[in-house]
Amino acid sequence: DTEVTQTPKHLVMGMTNKKSLKCEQHMGHRAMYWYKQKAKKPPELMFVYSYEKLSINESVPSRFSPECPNSSLLNLHLHALQPEDSALYLCASSQVPGGFLRNTEAFFGQGTRLTVV
Amino acid sequence: RKEVEQDPGPFNVPEGATVAFNCTYSNSASQSFFWYRQDCRKEPKLLMSVYSSGNEDGRFTAQLNRASQYISLLIRDSKLSDSATYLCVVRGEFGTGTSLTVIP
Numbered sequence: 422d423t424e425v426t427q428t429p430k431h432l433v434m435g436m437t438n439k440k441s442l443k444c445e446q447h448m449g450h451r452a453m454y455w456y457k458q459k460a461k462k463p464p465e466l467m468f469v470y471s472y473e474k475l476s477i478n479e480s481v482p483s484r485f486s487p488e489c490p491n492s493s494l495l496n497l498h499l500h501a502l503q504p505e506d507s508a509l510y511l512c513a514s515s516q517v518p519g520g521f522l523r524n525t526e527a528f529f530g531q532g533t534r535l536t537v538v
Numbered sequence: 539r540k541e542v543e544q545d546p547g548p549f550n551v552p553e554g555a556t557v558a559f560n561c562t563y564s565n566s567a568s569q570s571f572f573w574y575r576q577d578c579r580k581e582p583k584l585l586m587s588v589y590s591s592g593n594e595d596g597r598f599t600a601q602l603n604r605a606s607q608y609i610s611l612l613i614r615d616s617k618l619s620d621s622a623t624y625l626c627v628v629r630g631e632f633g634t635g636t637s638l639t640v641i642p
Contacts, residue, residue: 463635464582464625464632466631521630523629524570525570526584526587527584529582532581
C-alpha cells in the first residue's frame, strides 16, 4: 500500500471550474513531485518541490498552480482547464530533496484521474 | 528529444520464459536509474534500483552499462502476475514503458 495519499481519486470538472488536487505523505520526505500521465503514455514531470520550495517547473501552463503548505502536503490548484488536460495526475515523494532526479527512489500516490468537460 | 528511450513492445511470453527489457539514455552524467512497474490504471511502483555493479532481487536482475548508456531488466521464470508495464526511469524521466503479457 502506498504511503502517499492523493485525494480525490476521481474528479470531473468543467472548463470554468476551480478545483484542487491534494497529496499527503508522512514519511518525512523532503521532496514532492507532480507528474501528469495521459493514457498509454509515461508519466511526465510537472513540478518539483524541495524543502517546501518550488525548485523545478517544467514549463507547465499557469492554469496549473502548485502549492506546498508544509513538508507533508502538496496541492495542485486547477483553473480554466482544457479537455486535453484530462489525465491521471500523480504525486510522488522522495527522501532527499530533488533526489528522484539524482539518486533516490520516489514513491507514488494512487493518482487523481481528472476529466475536464 | 526524449532523453530516455525504451522499446514499447508489447512482449507476449509464455509462463516460465525469460524476458529482457532495455532502456537507453542520452545524458552520460546520469546517476539515477530505476525500474518501475505499473499495472493498468494504477500508480507506478518501484521494482528495483539499478546499481553500477548490477543487482538481483529474486527473479529480477537489473544491469547498467555506462559505456553504452543503457540499463536492462531481466525477468526469469515469468509468472502470470508479472504482466504489467515496465518503465525505466533516468533522472526522474520515465521511458515510454514496455508492456509485458505472460501467457498461461
